[in-house]
Amino acid sequence: MISDPLRPRREAGGLAVTSTAADGAIVVHPVGEVDMATEDILASGIDAALNDKPAVLILDLTGVGFFGSVGVSVLIRAQQRCDCELRMVVTPPIRRMLTIVGLQNAWQLFDRLDDALRMPSAKG
Structure with missing residues (x-):
């Protein structure tokens, strides 16, 4: 079950x-x-999420309509900074983009948030 937002909404452009x-x-x-x-x-x-040192960080990208190559760079930097298990919930176009650039196996990819939440943590 998802709780109330931890932080205020960040918004621009x-x-x-x-x-x-x-x-x-x-x-x-x-x-x-x-x-x-x-x-x-x-x-x-x-x-901000990584600063809370979660055991699992899930990026739910299903609300993203356009994901440019700069977004892939953000994901790579997040992985480098992440000391936790990183999972992503992606749409078919985002999965296709990650496959084209050869990163489809770099992260755990899911089609639904429920599936990403249900997966037991590899860290115990």
Whole structure:
């Protein structure tokens, strides 16, 4: 079950990012477009979640309508900073983009948030 938002909504230029706590994980919910104008908003939302040192961080990208290559860079930087299990809930176009750039196996990808939440943590 997802609780109330942990932080206020971060918003600019067509992207809003909220975070919620759910069953020991933090779920980051970006909604809108991820491009050069909004990458810092996404990165800021992810960084804020990572500052809470979750065991599992889930990026729910299902509300993202456009995910440019700069978004992939944000994901790579998040992985480098992440000292936790990173999971992503993706749409078919985002999964296709990650496959094209050869990153489809770099992270645990899910089609539904419920599936990402139900997966037991690899860290125990």
